[in-house]
Amino acid sequence: MDERSLRMALMCVSEPGDPAMARLVCENGVEKVWEQLQRDGTSMWGRRARDLDVAEVQRNTRRHGMGFLIPGDPEWPMQVDALGMCGEVSGFGGPPLGLWVRGEQRDLSAFDGRAVAVVGSRAASAYGQHVAGEIGADVAERGWTVVSGGAFGIDAAAHRGALATGGNTVCVLACGLNLDYPRAHHDLLAKIAARGALVGELAPDAYPTRSRFLGRNRLIAALSTGTVIVEAALRSGAKNTVNWAETIGRPVMAVPGPATSATSATPHELIRSRSAELVTSGLDVLELLAPVGQELLPLPEVEERPIDGLSRRQRGIFEHVPGGGDGATTAEITAASGFPRGLVAATLDELVRAGFVLGEGGRWRLRPGSVG
Structure with a gap:
């Protein structure tokens, strides 16, 4: 098999963000790792490798209109390579061996350095969804890509904000890209694919699990120049994405909410501890992320009395x-x-x-x- 097929095969037998697989590939290369798994009939990876039909996975990939990118491809998003130069978070780590991609914008290198992750609670308030939508619209209107996870609440609001301005948005999924997850977002995911891209580390038909969401979060952070958290309780998957952004060394921004709001507990804690910059609009976000001298906020106009x-x-x-x-x-x-x-x-x-x-x-x- 060629390197593309080998990487696809290794992704099918391991889980996204498995640091052990990432280390093996880094130390030995994909060909040697696959040969070892072929001889190993006892480990979970070995059993999966023995039963895997890579040609069928490739056929499914094409049948569902997907592409499969690997490092070295012109379309490869080089910013995700930073995952190979940082530590682990919650037992996950390592760069992706490859990426399945579906949609109009398959050249993921096109938004290197011009992407913003917008994440937050699924159980978002009307206030949180409004702010997330405004931030998504603001940054997309200025040529930046909005990256999120397609979930209910903040994710969906950010995607819709970007789409409303005719801008670009990328959805990173924790399942096969032919599956609508959540099912209620069938139309939204279709619109994202028509304008931007769906991206993931799982083969067609692979279902989402809790661990796959945690592995997915590192990609959302790594694909983006900075991460904005709009609303999130103290125990939240969005906080995991923020942890990844911090680990990679990318800027973190947080939107404040009402002092009594449980869904703003994580943004408030990040702001209080100076782990995040306070932002209230997409213009705030771009002033922090854009090169010095670009995307400057206009000075506020104060009415003279x-x-x-x-x-x-x-x-x-x-x-x-x-x-x-x-x-x-x-x-x-x-x-x-x-x-x-x-x-x-x-x-x-x-x-x-x-x-x-x-x-x-x-x-x-x-x-x-x-x-x-």
Whole structure:
């Protein structure tokens, strides 16, 4: 078998993110590892290797309109190679031996350095889904790819936000790419494939398991320039993706939520511990991830108020003029402000002429609307 077939075969007999397989391949190469498994009839890998029909897997791959990429292909996303240079997380690790891909955008190298992972809770609030959708739309509209896992809640909102702007999005699945998981997202997954790509480490028809989701999370982090977590409880799969981003050395960003929200517990903890940068929009995200000088946020526009044009002296006296009631006398304003009486009297006359103060019967008060 050629290297592509050997890598496909090894992926079929092992689980995604198995660090033992990654080490064997790194130390011995795919051909030698496969030969060893062919002679091994007792281990789980050996039994699977003996029963595997690689040609049938290849036929299924083609039948379902998928491609299979390996390192060295022009379309290979080189950013995932960072998984071979970092430690393990929760017992998982190592770069993928290959990637199944289905969809319009099979060239995964095209978004190297311009991809953002948006992850979070399946049980997301309306607020969380709105923010995730806005972030997905913002970054996709500016030519960045949105990467997520296709799940309910935050994942789906981010994908839909990207699609709504005509942008690119990639869904990393923990099952065979011909399966709709979750089933209710059949239409969403079809739209993602039509515009972007479905990506995974599992052969056609392979079903999702908890461990496969954990192995999948490392790919979401590795395919992306940075990871944004929108909503997640303290025990969350999204937190696992964040752990991978930290391990690889990629920026982590978090969206704050209500102080009492359990679904914002992980973002709040990451922000409090300075493990994540606080972001509230896609523009915030891109300012952090884009090369220096690009994607800068515009300076906030602050509406100028009439009183902003007052001098320091005028403001110091203006602030001691009552807004209601009977007002105050010149003596009272002098005592409160600390300015000389003559200066206070002259300044009050200036404020009257400027339309800020009303003077009646020796008493002074603010003209209605002068503060705003």
